[in-house]
Amino acid sequence: MLRYRRPAPGTQPELLHPPYVSSIKRAPTQPLIQLPHTLSETTGPSFSKEIVPPKGFDLTRQHKGEPLGERIVVSGRLMDEEGRPIAHSLVEIWQANAAGRYLHKADQHDAPLDPNFTGMGQTLTDEEGRYRFVTIRPGAYPWRNHYNAWRPRHIHFSVFGPAFATRLVTQMYFPGDPLLEFDPIYNSVPVESARKRLISIFDWATTTPEIALGFRFDIVLRGRNATPMER
Amino acid sequence: MGGETTPSQTVGPYFSIGLGWLNRGDLARGASSGERVTVRGRILDGEGQPVPDACIEIWQADADGKYARPEDPQENSPAQGFLGFGRTPTNDRGEFSFTTIKPGSVPGPHGRPQAPHLEISVFMRGLLRRLVTRLYFPNDPANAEDHVLNLVPAGRRATLIARSVAEDPRVLEWDIRLQGEHETVFFEC
Numbered sequence: 001m002l003r004y005r006r007p008a009p010g011t012q013p014e015l016l017h018p019p020y021v022s023s024i025k026r027a028p029t030q031p032l033i034q035l036p037h038t039l040s041e042t043t044g045p046s047f048s049k050e051i052v053p054p055k056g057f058d059l060t061r062q063h064k065g066e067p068l069g070e071r072i073v074v075s076g077r078l079m080d081e082e083g084r085p086i087a088h089s090l091v092e093i094w095q096a097n098a099a100g101r102y103l104h105k106a107d108q109h110d111a112p113l114d115p116n117f118t119g120m121g122q123t124l125t126d127e128e129g130r131y132r133f134v135t136i137r138p139g140a141y142p143w144r145n146h147y148n149a150w151r152p153r154h155i156h157f158s159v160f161g162p163a164f165a166t167r168l169v170t171q172m173y174f175p176g177d178p179l180l181e182f183d184p185i186y187n188s189v190p191v192e193s194a195r196k197r198l199i200s201i202f203d204w205a206t207t208t209p210e211i212a213l214g215f216r217f218d219i220v221l222r223g224r225n226a227t228p229m230e231r
Numbered sequence: 232m233g234g235e236t237t238p239s240q241t242v243g244p245y246f247s248i249g250l251g252w253l254n255r256g257d258l259a260r261g262a263s264s265g266e267r268v269t270v271r272g273r274i275l276d277g278e279g280q281p282v283p284d285a286c287i288e289i290w291q292a293d294a295d296g297k298y299a300r301p302e303d304p305q306e307n308s309p310a311q312g313f314l315g316f317g318r319t320p321t322n323d324r325g326e327f328s329f330t331t332i333k334p335g336s337v338p339g340p341h342g343r344p345q346a347p348h349l350e351i352s353v354f355m356r357g358l359l360r361r362l363v364t365r366l367y368f369p370n371d372p373a374n375a376e377d378h379v380l381n382l383v384p385a386g387r388r389a390t391l392i393a394r395s396v397a398e399d400p401r402v403l404e405w406d407i408r409l410q411g412e413h414e415t416v417f418f419e420c
Contacts, residue, residue: 007236013359022357025277028417029410033382035363035418038339040350043300044290045316081236094249102245120249156242156249164290164350165420169361171240188359189238197237219237
């Protein structure tokens with residue numbers, strides 16, 4: 001039986017991060033107890049392609065018309081820390097529209113909804129761990145965390161990987177966004193080099209002439225220890 | 232090249248847009264055997280206020296203690312159609328519920344059996360990483376020997392064990408308290 005490696009210190013956010021005000025009443029105060037990895041943690045759900053809607057990867061083709069905004073291709077690889085591809089694994093995304101508005105009753109930002117944009121996508125990675133979405137670049141939007149708080153443009157990602165232990169929900173940001181340095185959620189990751197892995201890379205290889213700019217976002221899930229379980 | 236693990240970020244307040252399509256509150260579907268139970272509860276924040284914008288995910292074995300996953304090396308695969316995965320959001324009152332079957336015992340460290348349990352992930356605005364916890368079943372004699380429960384200080388173990396509801400043996404109650412006197416035990420997974 002293999003176990004998954006614990007993340008290096010400072011490469012994941014602390015649960016309590018007071019600049020992100022919502023964490024104050026919601027982060028546990030007692031120390032977490034280290035959970036040994038058993039079959040319950042080293043297995044996890046797998047999803048068949050039958051459950052994934054065929055248009056799930058293309059957020060610009062889910063309605064009668066085209067959404068407003070700058071069309072983009074977001075693609076990358078899902079892999080482990082050794083660079084091994086994680087094949088046939090579910091990737092879910094959600095995002096605001098080009099005006100920075102979510103199709104959600106709790107979003108009261110005074111910006112227009114787009115009748116041609118839901119902002120939801122899902123796909124399975126291929127044999128090489130690759131995924132690809134077509135969408136529009138989400139807008140920045142205000143939130144009430146602090147005075148004049150604005151979230152940088154981002155796309156939410158949810159990935160499973162092979163095990164309960166590898167489950168990850170994160171956010172992808174865009175290169176050169178001036179709001180990143182002021183964002184408490186992005187800055188909740190203490191180590192700068194780790195934080196920067198959340199920023200996608202502009203990618204000529206997937207930029208499609210006359211159609212869309214390409215952004216590359218590779219997602220790395222925990223690798224496994226080669227050390228066998230103690231007997 | 233791989234490199235280090237991608238950092239986690241919060242699901243934020245609008246996750247239902249992206250995660251709601253896979254809500255699955257009936258895990259018993261596809262199970263050929265097992266004792267059917269409904270688990271219901273609330274998620275409460277540090278002020279005891281219900282959390283209306285949270286989501287939990289469940290991962291569990293079938294009634295024979297077998298996971299629906301090729302990596303599970305145990306023989307006798309689970310019934311066709313049993314997935315072992317659930318996802319359910321809280322409602323406006325911070326309540327969640329799901330129906331499932333009580334799993335069998337799964338092997339633990341040193342080959343010793345673990346008490347029947349569900350693996351639980353908790354997601355919400357305000358959580359920069361998911362919270363991981365386990366749900367155990369009341370009055371199961373195996374709880375006393377379970378290696379994970381025994382890692383938990385005795386005074387806090389009860390937060391991981393669902394309560395029976397007197398009027399209906401098929402219903403269990405289990406609240407998730409993020410902070411406070413009866414804060415639920417959470418794990419570094």
